[in-house]
Amino acid sequence: MLKCFFTFFTQLVNFSSWFKEIYSVAHNNSSPKKLLGVLIGGSGLIGGTLAHYFKTKTPDEIELRAPSSKKLSIRNAQDIRDYLKRVKPDFVINTAIANIGSDSQLALEINYLGTLNLARATAALEIPYIHVSSAATLPNGEDLVEDDQLQISPKLNNYAKSKLMAEQTLKYMYKNVGLDYTAIRLAVVYGEHDHKIQGFHRLFFSIADESMPVLFTKKKVMHSYSNANKFPYFVHHILKNREEFSGETYHFVDKNPVELADLILTIKSYLELSTPREIYVPYSMATFGKKALEMLLKVFSRIGMKGGLPAELMFLENFYKTQTLSSEKLRASSFVDPMPTETIYTKLPELVVYYLTRWTHQNLISTFNESIIDNSSMAGEFEQTPRKFLETIHADSTAPFRDLITR
Numbered sequence: 001m002l003k004c005f006f007t008f009f010t011q012l013v014n015f016s017s018w019f020k021e022i023y024s025v026a027h028n029n030s031s032p033k034k035l036l037g038v039l040i041g042g043s044g045l046i047g048g049t050l051a052h053y054f055k056t057k058t059p060d061e062i063e064l065r066a067p068s069s070k071k072l073s074i075r076n077a078q079d080i081r082d083y084l085k086r087v088k089p090d091f092v093i094n095t096a097i098a099n100i101g102s103d104s105q106l107a108l109e110i111n112y113l114g115t116l117n118l119a120r121a122t123a124a125l126e127i128p129y130i131h132v133s134s135a136a137t138l139p140n141g142e143d144l145v146e147d148d149q150l151q152i153s154p155k156l157n158n159y160a161k162s163k164l165m166a167e168q169t170l171k172y173m174y175k176n177v178g179l180d181y182t183a184i185r186l187a188v189v190y191g192e193h194d195h196k197i198q199g200f201h202r203l204f205f206s207i208a209d210e211s212m213p214v215l216f217t218k219k220k221v222m223h224s225y226s227n228a229n230k231f232p233y234f235v236h237h238i239l240k241n242r243e244e245f246s247g248e249t250y251h252f253v254d255k256n257p258v259e260l261a262d263l264i265l266t267i268k269s270y271l272e273l274s275t276p277r278e279i280y281v282p283y284s285m286a287t288f289g290k291k292a293l294e295m296l297l298k299v300f301s302r303i304g305m306k307g308g309l310p311a312e313l314m315f316l317e318n319f320y321k322t323q324t325l326s327s328e329k330l331r332a333s334s335f336v337d338p339m340p341t342e343t344i345y346t347k348l349p350e351l352v353v354y355y356l357t358r359w360t361h362q363n364l365i366s367t368f369n370e371s372i373i374d375n376s377s378m379a380g381e382f383e384q385t386p387r388k389f390l391e392t393i394h395a396d397s398t399a400p401f402r403d404l405i406t407r
């Protein structure tokens with residue numbers, strides 16, 4: 001009797017664990033595993049946009065870890081190995097970059113060796129590696145395709161050289177060690193969250209600050225633009241469709257290129273400013289002016305006055321030369337543009353309000369028409385009627401947050 005009971009009990013236990021297994025398989029099948037990604041460069045313009053997208057749009061599907069460069073510096077190969085070994089991600093996205101004007105050592109270590117070591121780690125872990133690259137790897141010209149590339153040469157600036165070498169090594173590793181990667185080339189990026197004021201936002205800042213008296217370009221110089229807001233949708237899509245996108249390079253640019261002079265004059269009219277005047281400074285005169293300023297700054301530095309020209313001035317030649325990237329391959333892919341009508345022009349009003357508000361708060365600019373941005377909110381009361389503001393807060397806004405109350 002006791003033996004019978006024991007056999008029955010063992011069978012019951014076996015049955016229940018078998019049932020649990022079946023249930024868990026069925027359950028797992030119905031909700032796919034949540035992916036864990038590592039994002040390098042999450043505090044930057046592109047990285048910040050990606051971090052925000054994955055946090056708000058895919059909380060149940062994808063979790064992203066975005067360690068700061070203090071926690072994980074890609075200059076250190078051991079840091080990369082230790083971090084990825086510990087976190088065990090399902091993919092890595094690299095948007096890190098050394099400052100544009102960095103010396104060769106930093107550009108080499110962050111832009112090239114950092115990329116190389118991330119690729120070596122992801123190849124070992126057999127996980128996808130998404131690499132953000134740049135139009136700086138391309139020559140000037142119109143309708144450039146993904147196979148176009150500059151020749152590697154010592155004459156290239158550190159940024160272009162390191163980005164170009166990174167692209168070539170990734171391709172080599174795809175062919176030779178089976179790296180699953182996608183490289184995405186961005187052109188002139190526009191979007192919110194550029195905390196450093198660089199690239200397009202430097203140009204925008206110079207107009208808003210009225211430090212651009214005339215046009216440092218010539219008529220009909222065209223460039224391609226990349227929309228930072230749309231970019232995460234593409235990254236999400238290529239993560240879900242590895243077969244199509246693995247081993248490939250894509251230009252992530254708006255369909256139509258934009259004339260630089262027209263864009264500058266449009267921004268000027270939005271800001272209701274009188275400068276820059278529509279006078280086109282020839283390239284020879286602009287380079288002469290740049291050299292003269294550099295010499296002047298050297299003289300000043302001897303008497304203890306430090307100053308510098310914006311790093312973007314190393315791209316002065318690009319203000320005078322057309323570089324447009326073909327978006328044909330992107331449009332022929334399975335990716336569907338989530339905001340097909342959004343361009344740099346349609347986005348301008350939003351960017352104007354965002355950056356003017358930001359730069360005003362930082363006391364960086366003050367010369368524009370203040371009615372463009374909404375100053376009627378709390379900050380206005382804080383500035384003009386602080387006592388009344390304090391009383392309003394005491395009357396309406398000091399109750400403890402209800403959702404945090406535990407009792």
Ligand SMILES: NC(=O)c1ccc[n+]([C@@H]2O[C@H](COP(=O)([O-])OP(=O)(O)OC[C@H]3O[C@@H](n4cnc5c(N)ncnc54)[C@H](OP(=O)(O)O)[C@@H]3O)[C@@H](O)[C@H]2O)c1
Nearest residue numbers: 041042043044045046069073074096097132134186189199
């Ligand atoms: N912005 C553009 O107009 C543009 C145009 C074409 C291509 N791109 C490409 O887009 C990518 C992102 O550019 P971005 O404009 O977003 O750059 P960004 O705003 O300058 O951000 C750079 C990021 O790199 C991180 N970083 C720097 N050194 C690092 C290190 N040693 N280890 C780990 N992280 C490090 C920074 O982190 P910390 O702040 O913590 O140092 C920061 O988060 C780059 O590949 C760039 O070539 C940008």
